[in-house]
Amino acid sequence: MSREEIMAMVKDRSGNIIGTDGGQSKALEFLYDSIAGNIALKGLKMKTVSQLAGAFCDSAISQSLIPRFIETAGIDLTEYEAGYYNSFNDFFTRKINDTARPIDMTPGHLVSPCDSKLTVYPIDDDSIFEIKGVSYHIDEFLKSDYLADNYKGGHFCVFRLEVGDYHRYMYIDDGFKSKNRHINGFYHTVNPIALESTDIYKENTREYTILHTENFGRVIMAEVGAMLVGRIVNHHKGHHRFRRGDEKGMFKYGGSTVVLLFEKDIVEFDEDILCNTRDGYETIVKMGEKIGIRREN
Numbered sequence: 001m002s003r004e005e006i007m008a009m010v011k012d013r014s015g016n017i018i019g020t021d022g023g024q025s026k027a028l029e030f031l032y033d034s035i036a037g038n039i040a041l042k043g044l045k046m047k048t049v050s051q052l053a054g055a056f057c058d059s060a061i062s063q064s065l066i067p068r069f070i071e072t073a074g075i076d077l078t079e080y081e082a083g084y085y086n087s088f089n090d091f092f093t094r095k096i097n098d099t100a101r102p103i104d105m106t107p108g109h110l111v112s113p114c115d116s117k118l119t120v121y122p123i124d125d126d127s128i129f130e131i132k133g134v135s136y137h138i139d140e141f142l143k144s145d146y147l148a149d150n151y152k153g154g155h156f157c158v159f160r161l162e163v164g165d166y167h168r169y170m171y172i173d174d175g176f177k178s179k180n181r182h183i184n185g186f187y188h189t190v191n192p193i194a195l196e197s198t199d200i201y202k203e204n205t206r207e208y209t210i211l212h213t214e215n216f217g218r219v220i221m222a223e224v225g226a227m228l229v230g231r232i233v234n235h236h237k238g239h240h241r242f243r244r245g246d247e248k249g250m251f252k253y254g255g256s257t258v259v260l261l262f263e264k265d266i267v268e269f270d271e272d273i274l275c276n277t278r279d280g281y282e283t284i285v286k287m288g289e290k291i292g293i294r295r296e297n
Contacts, residue, residue: 010117010282013272018284054089054231057253062088073164093233093250096166096287103170103245103288107215110267110292113248114169114258116159117282118291120269123154123261141259142208142220143183151220153264160282161256168250169223169258170287171242175213179238182207207232208259211242215294220261223249232256245288267292 010018056062065088070077079100085091104111112118128137138148138156161167183206208222223232234249242248269292276283285291 009280010284011272011276012284013289015272017281054252057089057092058087060087066091069163075164089252092253093167095168101166101287104290105244106290107173108294109290110216110269110294111172111244112159112285112287112289112291113172113221113260114159114161114287115166116161116258116285118160118273118285119158119277119282120273121156121158121277123151123156125152138261141206141222143181147220150218151261151263155260155262155267155269157260157262159258159260159285161251161258163253166287167252167256168287169248171211171244171246171248172219172221172260173211173213173215173244174242175211176239176241177212177236178210180207180209180234180236205232207234209234217263217266220259221248222259222261223251224257224259225251265295265297268295 012018063085066085069075069088069091079096081095081097083094085094101115123138126137138151139145142148205225206222208220211219211221213219223234225232231252232249233252235247236242270290273283273285273291
């Protein structure tokens with residue numbers, strides 16, 4: 001499959017095919033398609049380089065990046081709270097207006113935790129997943145055979161954020177959380193261009209926790225960092241009670257991913273999302289939007 005075909009494999013909730021190339025392609029093509037880029041990539045994967053890039057994006061000097069970023073990413077600023085941005089990361093983690101992302105508060109409705117491109121997969125006995133050419137095992141993702149066994153027969157949901165998406169994420173239901181588990185790894189981009197050259201989930205830093213929810217049982221929610229400055233900022237490190245729609249955290253600069261794992265016979269996902277996944281498409285979803293319902297046993 002060509003890069004152009006991969007970039008078009010996204011649909012909105014009305015079934016329209018949407019291209020998602022945005023303003024990222026030239027930089028990513030350099031990193032993944034050229035000899036010089038592959039050499040540079042070895043350096044970019046180093047934690048020290050990521051830390052330096054993060055320090056730059058937190059500095060006032062990085063303000064100059066904001067206008068061009070808004071233009072290339074096609075960001076509609078009317079959806080966001082007005083304010084002054086001290087740095088690029090200050091802009092990147094900007095807050096959205098409450099009215100721009102209404103939360104579906106129906107208890108039995110499963111909602112999206114973030115703005116993203118969603119795919120949903122059943123967890124089979126082998127727990128091996130193929131996502132845009134990337135294979136990995138659920139045990140490897142969680143670093144826990146015991147925990148992975150609890151989710152066999154359930155669903156593995158991948159919410160892929162691009163750089164132009166809103167980079168804050170929320171709790172999907174009322175409940176309480178356990179402590180976070182942090183897994184170190186390399187920083188790699190989640191843009192589909194990268195998938196021709198690297199297995200992203202085995203090389204990404206990630207952090208997850210178990211959400212004990214009122215309507216959807218024990219849900220694992222994981223955040224996956226991206227190349228360069230895909231920093232995960234979770235607000236609650238230890239045990240914490242939450243309400244549906246409360247902000248859980250945010251990603252600083254870098255395209256990133258949220259993953260939800262559901263146990264068997266818990267959720268019935270909307271048919272368009274399941275059909276799109278079977279056909280090889282991601283589905284565009286917005287934070288707080290219904291994506292399924294609680295399964296009645």
